[in-house]
Each structure stands twice: as structure tokens, then as C-alpha cells.
Amino acid sequence: MISREEIIKILKEVNDLVRQRYKADIKGIFGSFARGEESDKSDIDILVEF
Numbered sequence: 001m002i003s004r005e006e007i008i009k010i011l012k013e014v015n016d017l018v019r020q021r022y023k024a025d026i027k028g029i030f031g032s033f034a035r036g037e038e039s040d041k042s043d044i045d046i047l048v049e050f
Contacts, residue, residue: 004033007044018048025049 007029015026031045032038 001038001040004029004036004038007033011046023050 011026011029018024018026025048027047027049028034029045030047032042033044
């Protein structure tokens with residue numbers, strides 16, 4: 001299972017592409033991963049500002 005730190009690293013790496021392509025900015029994560037309560041069936045909730 002991917003860690004919270006790995007998710008944040010990946011989001012930072014793709015944020016420039018998201019800005020250019022979608023005129024949006026990844027602000028962070030929320031939900032079970034942000035709370036440290038994720039499981040194998042958890043999705044990743046990403047906060048995006050348009």
C-alpha cells in the first residue's frame with residue numbers, strides 16, 4: 001500500500017502539469033489517508049482549487 005508521504009511526493013511532482021493543463025492547483029489530501037486511517041480499500045481524496 002502506498003504511504004501518505006509517497007502520495008504527497010507524487011502530487012507535488014504532477015502539480016505543474018495540473019496547473020498548465022487544467023488551470024488548477026493541487027492543495028492537499030483529505031479523508032482517511034490524511035487522518036492516517038487508510039486501508040487496502042481506501043481511495044485517495046485530493047483537494048484541487050480551480
